[in-house]
Amino acid sequence: MHTVAHLGLGNRGRAHADVFVRMSDRFRLVGLCDLDRAKLRAYAAEKGLASEMLYADVDTMLAKTRPDVFSFTTQPAVRLPLVELAVKHGVKGLALEKPMATSIQEAWAMTKLCRENGIKAVVSTQHKYLTSLQQLKALCDAGEIGQILQITTSSQAWMAHLGSHYVDYMLWANNGARAKWVVGHVHGRAYLQDSHPAPEYALGHAEFENGVRGFFQWGKLAPSYMPPTSLWIDNRLTVYGTHGHVWADTNGRWGAFTKSSNGACIGEEGEPWSRQADQRAQPLYARDFADWLDDDAKIHPCNIDLAYHGHEILEAVCISAMHQKRVDLPLDPDACEDILSVMREHLPDCPQRPGAAPAV
Ligand SMILES: NC(=O)c1ccc[n+]([C@@H]2O[C@H](COP(=O)([O-])OP(=O)(O)OC[C@H]3O[C@@H](n4cnc5c(N)ncnc54)[C@H](O)[C@@H]3O)[C@@H](O)[C@H]2O)c1
Numbered sequence: 157m158h159t160v161a162h163l164g165l166g167n168r169g170r171a172h173a174d175v176f177v178r179m180s181d182r183f184r185l186v187g188l189c190d191l192d193r194a195k196l197r198a199y200a201a202e203k204g205l206a207s208e209m210l211y212a213d214v215d216t217m218l219a220k221t222r223p224d225v226f227s228f229t230t231q232p233a234v235r236l237p238l239v240e241l242a243v244k245h246g247v248k249g250l251a252l253e254k255p256m257a258t259s260i261q262e263a264w265a266m267t268k269l270c271r272e273n274g275i276k277a278v279v280s281t282q283h284k285y286l287t288s289l290q291q292l293k294a295l296c297d298a299g300e301i302g303q304i305l306q307i308t309t310s311s312q313a314w315m316a317h318l319g320s321h322y323v324d325y326m327l328w329a330n331n332g333a334r335a336k337w338v339v340g341h342v343h344g345r346a347y348l349q350d351s352h353p354a355p356e357y358a359l360g361h362a363e364f365e366n367g368v369r370g371f372f373q374w375g376k377l378a379p380s381y382m383p384p385t386s387l388w389i390d391n392r393l394t395v396y397g398t399h400g401h402v403w404a405d406t407n408g409r410w411g412a413f414t415k416s417s418n419g420a421c422i423g424e425e426g427e428p429w430s431r432q433a434d435q436r437a438q439p440l441y442a443r444d445f446a447d448w449l450d451d452d453a454k455i456h457p458c459n460i461d462l463a464y465h466g467h468e469i470l471e472a473v474c475i476s477a478m479h480q481k482r483v484d485l486p487l488d489p490d491a492c493e494d495i496l497s498v499m500r501e502h503l504p505d506c507p508q509r510p511g512a513a514p515a516v
Pocket residue numbers: 163164165166167168169189190191192195212213214229230231232234253254255280281282317352
């Protein structure tokens with residue numbers, strides 16, 4: 157049983173808090189914090205939580221509750237100071253949202269703090285627990301597509317939203333192998349000032365240390381597999397091997413040609429995202445977090461080290477595009493410029509395609 161103090165009751169933060177409340181055999185929610193007191197009171201009333209558990213100030217919450225786990229769900233600009241508070245208050249576990257940061261320096265500082273202080277930290281790339289992605293991984297692990305040669309991923313939403321998810325799924329499908337180099341293209345200024353700042357479209361290619369090639373696309377020019385209204389769930393991960401290939405979508409569908417399918421395409425529509433997100437993906441993500449907290453050997457598949465490498469790859473795509481060169485990894489965060497500022501200064505205006513998502 158792990159005590160948890162949670163910060164953030166936006167749409168996404170509620171999903172995290174809900175699971176901590178529901179999984180009372182693994183977690184005990186001891187504190188809840190949001191700057192918005194109306195949200196706090198409404199949530200507490202809905203869940204029957206005691207008013208003594210509610211805080212508007214996070215430092216006070218952590219000092220009073222001394223939780224095992226600090227979970228925070230905030231906009232991307234609010235990250236490092238909260239990780240510093242986690243260190244100050246000696247938590248054992250930390251749960252935060254993607255994208256893990258808005259700069260490589262911040263992402264590295266967070267990762268380093270967790271490593272140096274023995275904090276088990278997870279970044280919420282929970283699509284791994286969807287049945288479609290689980291099926292993809294199971295077929296790969298069973299050798300059903302032979303040796304992995306190439307992995308592709310595409311998302312209609314831009315890099316800071318779904319790129320941070322799907323680069324992580326590429327790493328996961330490739331069993332955590334690190335990228336050696338990255339090349340990339342980026343364009344479009346529309347989202348550079350967004351809460352999730354990134355170019356409108358990004359295209360990248362990486363070689364991993366096990367020889368596998370990765371190709372990724374994020375933004376409206378990427379291939380689309382769903383109606384245009386499905387911006388956030390129009391994502392696909394595909395793994396090609398020596399003996400077949402398998403693909404998985406966020407909305408439950410998967411398909412494959414495998415050794416055993418003898419030339420036939422197998423697959424299923426699966427349960428849609430709306431039925432899996434809170435009922436399946438979130439609880440399984442939290443269960444694995446509790447398991448890791450209980451047992452050092454059960455390292456969470458969404459651990460911060462993997463997330464940091466994903467962040468490095470996203471950053472490298474942008475650096476490569478802006479400087480027209482191959483970028484070798486690992487990056488030296490101290491030697492990296494603020495690539496968002498570079499893009500804001502130098503990327504030309506780009507007319508949006510009809511149907512492109514509005515800036516939010
Ligand atoms: N993993 C996923 O599937 C998924 C899905 C949606 C959103 N997200 C991510 O979740 C994150 C949050 O999204 P959201 O839509 O819930 O954001 P939001 O802005 O709606 O909610 C953030 C909440 O945090 C509170 N807050 C911020 N700073 C605080 C502080 N210092 N002290 C106390 N409260 C504070 C705000 O008052 C707000 O209620 C984003 O990074 C987003 O990308 C992830």
